[in-house]
Amino acid sequence: MTTIEKMDTHANETQEIVNKVIDLWQHEVVFSWRWWFGVTISILTWLFWIKFHNKESRYRLLLAGFFVMTVSVTLDALGVQLGLWSYRYEVFPTIPAYVPYDLALLPVVIMSLIQFKPHYSPIKKAFIFGFFTSFIGEPLIVLTDIYKMENWRIFYSVPIYIIIYLLAHWLTTRKEFIEIN
Template sequence: MSQVDLFESLVEKRVQFNNEIDQYWEQFSNIDTWQFWACVAMLIIPLIILFVLLDRTRVFEIGFYGFSIHAITLYLDTYGIKEGLWGYPFQLSPYIVSNFTLDASLIPVTFMLIYQFTFHRSRLFYISNLAGIIAFAFILKPIYEN
């Protein structure tokens, strides 16, 4: 099999797989399910809390920290899903590979607030980050997985 044939076969399989993901989302995770609305709440509520609590004098510093956390979690989550290590049965959209509510809102906002309130107390900063990592890795993420 030539390189072009193999690549076209892979693209065809990817299109078929994406169609199956769309069908699954329409049946089990669409706008009519409570899981969809729970995902919407977990996307919006942390952003509202951040808007209220954010230290406006350090907005760029804290925002860059949050963006860094977002990028790291997005890449790790996408890799884990691609490798079949985990998956999420309920999502906001079938077009986003990772769990958008966790990777774009809940996790970054949590660590942004930890950073904001504990950065100048190094021991508390590290302990709080470790507690957050453990909570997300061993408690919250497994709840979302299938």
């Protein structure tokens, strides 16, 4: 069997598994309380941000938020694909990441922390964010049975969250923005 034939065989097997996951999602996940929890968190988080964000800093904060979304979805999908963790009650069955966390909760919390007490040390904020998210946020989502750690430990997440926060903060402090003519 050639490399191309092997890859085609694996692609077909993957498609069969995806179809089974979609079928399971349609019959047992969608509209369950855990699914509604994810949808509600996604909506309420963004409504909070719309109501309370600093309007003068909107675009700088959104730059940080979109950066966080991109990094978190990428890392989350990579972790799922590598078997480090898994999700059981996704809002969307075909995205290998937990959308309420990656596209709502994480970016909005980071944007809010950047905005709140802007002169407070970003390093201290990053460490607080990293520890709270890892040791409180992740265990809470594990308790709901939405998230399962396979080959991952909570303390592995701490430096990742710290770095994500610091990079997002750094993006909001750039003075290189110029006016477009």
